[in-house]
């Protein structure tokens with residue numbers, strides 16, 4: 001069983017990574033955005049790909065809504081073909097890639113950055129690879145796509161519709 005990186009890493013074609021249309025690995029839809037999610041499951045509970053699939057099927061989807069799933073052990077699972085539009089961020093699915101990590105709640109069920117070192121490492125490797133292959137202009141967390149209710153141009157913590165993914169994605173080094 002390979003990692004998502006192996007499955008999806010291939011050479012960019014036709015100047016992918018720069019502005020303009022890209023056709024990478026047979027992916028013709030324009031991809032500009034990476035949205036990071038968590039499963040909102042407790043850090044001390046295992047939530048397998050099958051659990052995730054069952055959860056999303058219960059919401060009427062035929063497959064997992066995210067493109068990649070990063071388990072606590074750091075394994076990256078390719079859960080939806082990149083050429084398929086995801087089902088993870090309302091209003092932003094057409095041009096984005098969805099990545100979820102296992103966890104997001106502490107042992108008391110409260111929102112927390114529960115990523116293991118392996119998950120952090122895998123997430124960085126995956127995002128860096130995707131940034132090389134696609135014309136990504138933004139990497140953000142699900143909560144950062146909440147409406148700007150007071151119109152000050154910043155999505156404040158009070159405006160988050162949910163906590164997902166429970167850490168500040170924009171502060172991480174892949175955004176530099």
Ligand SMILES: [Zn+2]
Nearest residue numbers: 037038142164
């Ligand atoms: Zn989310």
